[in-house]
């Protein structure tokens with residue numbers, strides 16, 4: 001089924017003009033790649049070449065760039081008014097959502113909700129059960145749409161476009177049921193799973209959980225006579241990770257606070 005038919009909808013916003021809004025994957029609309037790059041660059045400045053190169057990776061086998069489009073299909077009026085990018089999350093039936101943006105002129109009119117609801121439908125339609133994302137400052141928006149705070153996940157991003165999933169999985173063993181994972185068609189694009197022997201060797205022990213991202217390195221040991229200082233960041237194996245919509249223990253690779261969220265769909 002054509003995705004655009006699945007989510008196409010009309011509504012009037014009190015204006016005489018009625019807008020037709022729909023979602024289409026960018027890789028089915030390469031004619032809109034520049035418009036999409038402009039939309040993204042208006043929010044997150046980057047060279048057009050690099051932006052288009054990154055957008056060109058959109059494919060059915062992920063990452064998928066979804067476009068929110070307004071106006072008659074393939075007409076002069078057709079506009080890219082929103083974008084979201086979906087990638088696989090290793091070892092799960094989850095998708096990682098990023099680069100969510102609505103055209104600045106159209107914010108606050110419900111398009112962000114429409115975009116995220118369409119993302120949900122798309123993910124469900126592909127057999128996925130969870131959306132994950134990070135945000136620096138839109139945690140209240142996502143919470144309003146049903147997302148909750150969560151722990152970091154490992155997204156595949158563009159890695160999967162040049163590395164087979166089998167190799168990626170060797171770097172990250174799932175704690176979730178692998179059979180469940182196979183149901184999600186995000187895992188089915190590459191080579192089929194090898195046939196399973198009837199008696200399996202014991203699974204390797206799971207890797208230790210990653211340390212909290214904002215943890216500073218441990219301080220140097222104190223002089224023998226001084227009492228030990230309280231740990232500034234408890235060992236990750238037992239550290240309770242407390243987070244609220246106002247405060248997060250996580251940081252991004254630039255050291256900026258970042259909120260991890262997910263929504264079961």
Ligand SMILES: CC(C)(COP(=O)(O)OP(=O)(O)OC[C@H]1O[C@@H](n2cnc3c(N)ncnc32)[C@H](O)[C@@H]1OP(=O)(O)O)[C@@H](O)C(=O)NCCC(=O)NCCS
Pocket residue numbers: 043099100101102103106107108109110111112113114134135136138140141144
């Ligand atoms: C975030 C963004 C996509 C939201 O799109 P939008 O079109 O403005 O959002 P909507 O008008 O659809 O809002 C949807 C709902 O969320 C609510 N909402 C929007 N922003 C909110 C916020 N910051 N806090 C709490 N609620 C918020 C709205 O009130 C609305 O509620 P309702 O549907 O119950 O009436 C848009 O503001 C944007 O593109 N921002 C710049 C890019 C960006 O920061 N992206 C996020 C990267 S993580």
